Amino acid sequence: xxxxxxxxxxxxxxxxxxxxxxxxxxxxxxxxxxxxxxxxxxxxxxxxxxxxxxxxxxxxxxxxxxxxxxxxxxxxxxxxxxxxxxxxxxxxxxxxxxxxxxxxxxxxxxxxxxxxxxxxxxxxxxxxxxxxxxxxxxxxxxxxxxxxxxxxxxxxxxxxxxxxxxxxxxxxxxxxxxxxxxxxxxxxxxxxxxxxxxxxxxxxxxxxxxxxxxxxxxxxxxxxxxxx
Amino acid sequence: xxxxxxxxxxxxxxxxxxxxxxxxxxxxxxxxxxxxxxxxxxxxxxxxxxxxxxxxxxxxxxxxxxxxxxxxxxxxxxxxxxxxxxxxxxxxxxxxxxxxxxxxxxxxxxxxxxxxxxxxxxxxxxxxxxxxxxxxxxxxxxxxxxxxxxxxxxxxxxxxxxxxxxxxxxxxxxxxxxxxxxxxxxxxxxxxxxxxxxxxxxxxxxxxxxxxxxxxxxxxxxxxxxxxxxxxxxxxxxxxxxxxxxxxxxxxxxxxxxxxxxxxxxxxxxxxxxxxxxxx
Numbered sequence: 001x002x003x004x005x006x007x008x009x010x011x012x013x014x015x016x017x018x019x020x021x022x023x024x025x026x027x028x029x030x031x032x033x034x035x036x037x038x039x040x041x042x043x044x045x046x047x048x049x050x051x052x053x054x055x056x057x058x059x060x061x062x063x064x065x066x067x068x069x070x071x072x073x074x075x076x077x078x079x080x081x082x083x084x085x086x087x088x089x090x091x092x093x094x095x096x097x098x099x100x101x102x103x104x105x106x107x108x109x110x111x112x113x114x115x116x117x118x119x120x121x122x123x124x125x126x127x128x129x130x131x132x133x134x135x136x137x138x139x140x141x142x143x144x145x146x147x148x149x150x151x152x153x154x155x156x157x158x159x160x161x162x163x164x165x166x167x168x169x170x171x172x173x174x175x176x177x178x179x180x181x182x183x184x185x186x187x188x189x190x191x192x193x194x195x196x197x198x199x200x201x202x203x204x205x206x207x208x209x210x211x212x213x214x215x216x217x218x219x220x221x222x223x224x225x226x227x228x
Numbered sequence: 229x230x231x232x233x234x235x236x237x238x239x240x241x242x243x244x245x246x247x248x249x250x251x252x253x254x255x256x257x258x259x260x261x262x263x264x265x266x267x268x269x270x271x272x273x274x275x276x277x278x279x280x281x282x283x284x285x286x287x288x289x290x291x292x293x294x295x296x297x298x299x300x301x302x303x304x305x306x307x308x309x310x311x312x313x314x315x316x317x318x319x320x321x322x323x324x325x326x327x328x329x330x331x332x333x334x335x336x337x338x339x340x341x342x343x344x345x346x347x348x349x350x351x352x353x354x355x356x357x358x359x360x361x362x363x364x365x366x367x368x369x370x371x372x373x374x375x376x377x378x379x380x381x382x383x384x385x386x387x388x389x390x391x392x393x394x395x396x397x398x399x400x401x402x403x404x405x406x407x408x409x410x411x412x413x414x415x416x417x418x419x420x421x422x423x424x425x426x427x428x429x430x431x432x433x434x435x436x437x438x439x440x441x442x443x444x445x446x447x448x449x450x451x452x453x454x455x456x457x458x459x460x461x462x463x464x465x466x467x468x469x470x471x472x473x474x475x476x477x478x479x480x481x482x483x484x485x486x487x488x489x490x491x492x493x494x495x496x497x498x499x500x501x502x503x504x505x506x507x508x
Binding site for chain 1: 280285286289290377379384387388472
């Protein structure tokens, strides 16, 4: 019996230790994120999504603390619904989540700690967020966000000159896509066999690459910019 | 002589109040569609994009002049044949009903040239209708909603065409739409040669279009062999210009079939009109 209690205590203490490690990692990450009050950046969005044909499009992305975010695109751009500022939004409210270090992994030669973030609320749209954090530079190398509404979004981050701010040069989103249903009557094509098209296999994930250049950090972006 | 006769035929078309009905109808219909889209266009768009929007978000000006013009074209191209047939179906039989065809046949012009002038005048009227539709849909649409990338939904999924890559597609699309409407014009003039009253060819033309359209939309294997040869199948060929990559073979096939229909209808009409015993 004594042994069981000892093991249980050790487990609890070690879990608490993992949680403390995770909270410390996230606190450092949040501090770095918070050092960026706002930014504007030029983006080249390249989408490779099943059943969608679109050429790369240029856009400007604006962000302002805490959660103001806007994509300004001249043409039409397709971006994932989740994953852009969700991490910043989530981490900005300390009481809204519980975090735990789940291990580590070497990513492109960099050792990353894997932190799982669970929402405190049962009704939250977020189910689980997994972050691969570089503890040396306090940057997110990869994230995996699972939500009730949009499924799973995996994001790979590549850093360059803006590493000091924790801002990536490139983001690669992999999103879950269900088989899109084309409303009948809207898409009536000649010489097309609808039965044959319905049986066509389609990929289940789509990829969206965003190349980010020309960062303007802490330039004092006005709130009016975010009005749609 | 052919040109003079064509000019006379066009004056006759211009003198009829019903000839303006098409232009007025297009103006009112496009006006209503533009107003509706301006008032609540985004709900229409979300109906199209809803299946994508669970995981993806569309940024940029989606409801722009190019999309509005495309929606207008899609809604109206099916109904424009009635406006064309209303005028062209009357070109021969209307004169028969009024008793002027007999007098016209006594003039020093062959029956072939006389009928060809009616076909040309009908074609010019159809061209006017298509140009007016283009002005109302594209020019007015872009003026009100501005320009932008075009989002087109077809059976392969969603195609987004860049703004700079669209104008030539509209020119191509309108050209094929004109050819399709010219076939309607030829059909109604052809039927007009077989009739002695005005209303018969107009109603018959619309009946044929409705019948062929129903055959074309029915997913029944027995019709699969005839569907590619029905002109109504190719009336939607203008949409092919908004696919990426451009289905050149499909467009070529549609153009050839529509041209063959036109030539066949003109030849049948000429044969009938030359053989016709004009007694009215």
